[in-house]
Amino acid sequence: MSLPVIAEIPTGPVDVPEAVAALAGGDTVTPVWRNELGGLTFRLAGDAVRYVKWVAAGTPEIDLAGEAERLAWASRWVPVPRVIEHGADDDGAWLVTAEIPGRSAVDPRWKAEPERAAAGIGRGLRLLHDSLPVDRCPFDWSVERRLVRADERIADGEGPGDWSPEYRHLDLAKARARIGEPPEIDRLVVCHGDTCVPNTLLHDDGGFAAHVDLGSLGTADRWADLAVAAWSTEWDYGPGYDRVLYEAYGVAPDPERIDYYRLLWDMA
Known part of the structure; x- marks a missing residue:
């Protein structure tokens, strides 16, 4: 069946x-999100509200079973969606989570008040980094692991034309050499792994509510999260x-680490 989309995306x-x-x-099904890899999120509304993330088979970049494991682990220390179930069939994989209070930071409510929203995102990210135990x-989510993915993408023919405008002028070989020389770790934390604006939920007063989409959560320098979170506000x-x-x-902004982790984000 097909449904009209009532959210901004799709x-x-x-x-x-x-x-x-x-x-x-018998629940009402509303599509609320489509990511850049074609993964979909649906809201199921009945006696209770649930969210279902679904990804087509053959999309190795999205590991919903791995995300379920990360959500269960992180939930001991920070507010994240509660996992209800996950599974897979020949067509794809899915992850069902319970509703968690809060609005996405890309909700029209927050696009109308971006300064309060950006502040809420920053506070929420600091809470995550301070609360999750590295040990x-x-x-x-280390640089070494991500470089493997960067090399896979290069081998598949991806290059500057697939990157953000800030980096499209770079030579591929020089860019690869550049990400191969990371700055020293400023502070090792458990990173979110995808700190783009939609992945923070905020309360109506602008306070941090929860983090979502933790499929890449893992230990790394805090600037791996910070650089992309700030970039995403733009x-x-x-x-x-x-x-x-x-x-x-x-x-305070760290220009060297910001530039490095944004290029690594594009390439990996």
Whole structure:
């Protein structure tokens, strides 16, 4: 079946996978998100509200079973969605989570107040980094691991044309050499792994509510998260809100690490 999309993204009709329709039963199904790899998120509303993430088979970049494991681990220390179930069939994989209070930081409510939203994101990120215990984290998001993915993408023919405008002028070989020489770790933390604006939920007063989409969570330098979180405020709110995020987090911008981790994000 196809449904009209009522959120900003996706912007057209969405085919609901059979597995999602089966999970919904008689609940109302609303598509609320499509990521850059074609992964979909649906809201199921009935006696309770649930969210289902679904990804087509053959999308190795998205490991929903791994995300379920990371959510269960992180939930002991920070607010994240509670995992209800996850599974897979020949068509794809899914992850069902319970509703958690808060609005996405890309909700129109927060796009209208970007300064408060950026501050909430910064405070939420600091809470995550201060709360999750590095010495007890079984997950890794290190530069070394991410360089493997960068090399896979290069081998698949990806290059500057696939990167953000800031880096498209770079020579591929020189860019690869550049990410191969990371700066020293400033502070090792358990990183979120995908700190783009939509992945923070905020309360209506602007306070931090929860983190979502923790599929890449693992230990790394805090700037691996910070650089992308601040960058993402430019994409969703416009220029100038990176400063607000850094101030709310409680750190001064580090141009060298910001530049390094943004290039690594594009390449890996």
